[in-house]
Amino acid sequence: MNDMSTEGYVTPDGRKIGGVMMEMKNITLRFGGVKAITDISFDIREGEIRAIIGPNGAGKSSMLNVISGFYVPQEGEVWFRGTKRPQMKPYQVAQQGIARTFQNIALFEGMSVLDNVMTGRLTHMKTGMIAQAIWKGKAEQEEVENREVVEKIIDFLEIQAIRKTPVARLPYGLKKRVELARALAAEPKLLLLDEPMAGMNVEEKEDMSRFILDVNDEFGTTIALIEHDMGVVMDLSDRVVVMDYGKKIGDGTPDEVRNNQAVIDAYLGVAHD
């Protein structure tokens, strides 16, 4: 798998994966004395489902936060579609077409599900202040188009029944789904999911897995996801980065990673005895 050509590769199930979309080069991130990420490099390819796994505190969320601009690494470079990315604010990263969800769910609790998903369209709303305020012509047409995209996603994720419900009233599993809907509403090029299945029951996990696969398949969205559970990751992802104590200890297909001794040790706790 290390000799993959720059043009991409074909997965065992026949999906065509493209060239490198995002490349992390020698990323190091510190919080005071704590090294959350130590000199990690990896890439994400167009159309791929890329997983980041590792034990708690390994630095997975930190890595996602670096990609989405929430954390600024002390060292290293981020390359997006062939150009080195200057230091960017989270909102600029979002405007570039990178959407995300959070490990601890960050929704607009005071708004309805529909309004939450609508905010996902903000990066696509162009019309200026005055036109919007007066609510005529272009603004109206834009609103209609945005509503169509949003309704499609709401149907897709099967949350029609709760469209008007205030988010604060939803159970945990549905909140996770609404957060995914909001990220999808941005029609992102790259979708970052931080533990999308954490805290879910088996049935909810299966639903979420299906949605992730369908998003990748139907919209061609590139996905990077963090997951704690090895089993789920093996089923979903094309390639896996394994982290432990801020370091990369494995990178490859699920099969390669599963048979990697360092990975086995990290998961069984052998290495830290």
Added chain:
Amino acid sequence: MPEQLFFAAEVIMNGLMAGVLYALVALGFVLIYKASGIFNYSQGVMALFAAATLVGIMDGQVPFSHLINAILGTNVHHFGWHVPAVLAILMTMAVMVLLAWAVNRFVFKYLVNQEAIILFMATIGLAYFLEGTSDLMWGGQLKTLDVGLPQGMNATLDEVTFGMFGYGFFIDNLDIVASIVALILVVTLTVYSQYSKQGRALRAVADDHQAALSVGISLNFIWILVWSIAGFVALVAGIMWGAKSGVQFSLSLMALKALPVLMLGGFTSIPGAIVGGLIIGVGEKLFEFTLGGMMGGATENWFAYVLALIFLVFRPQGLFGEKIIERV
């Protein structure tokens, strides 16, 4: 007896009109508080500053003329022109946007994620700074503000009501205009915040910063927008109060009347600011009218605060505020 009743009705009407002005100031507080969690003590001084700037621009005053003359030994005070009211209002609004930018760039940018009390202290500092700036720019003397709003008793209303009831209602034209303007302002702000892109972003930021960032909202832009809107509301309030009682320091003190209004209406509710303002306006006028004599008069000075205090005991989140639920 009916005479008394009509008189009471008139008191209520006048109370409503006064309440509209309270509501206008309270609105400025609520807008900033909702979006950024900052309780902006300087809202009243912003109104003073806006009104003084408007007068200065209309009269063609040279800003900072004292300072300029002291340094350069010149003797300039006026440009020698007069700016029409509408143009001057637009120019003042531009100054308020500039102020919004500066407040964000030089103060609150450095106070991100600080505790509410620290942000509050910063706005107290801002209030004094702005008050000084206002004096330095335009002088501290009492100014009259005349943008051509109708003043004095509404004769038509007086005649019509006299014809109908044999009792002429006395309502100030300016109060009627203020009420209409406030109504338009509230409707516009509501529609804007409900349907525009920026309005959506504003509500998103007010709800959750992290989530707002993730959907591509620039917090900096929103802060400037919010302070600009608060500046606009301050300008409107400044015009109304300034036209009524002149532009002077006491104009900034009326902001303190907004405090009981907010306690009543809740710090996070736009309808609350309006209803709270009306209740206080009517309440204090009616109280003075009925019991004022017994209590030695001038009850308007304290009535609002006592009412707010009573309210705090029974409904601390205000009429419309979000219920405070302790997380355990």
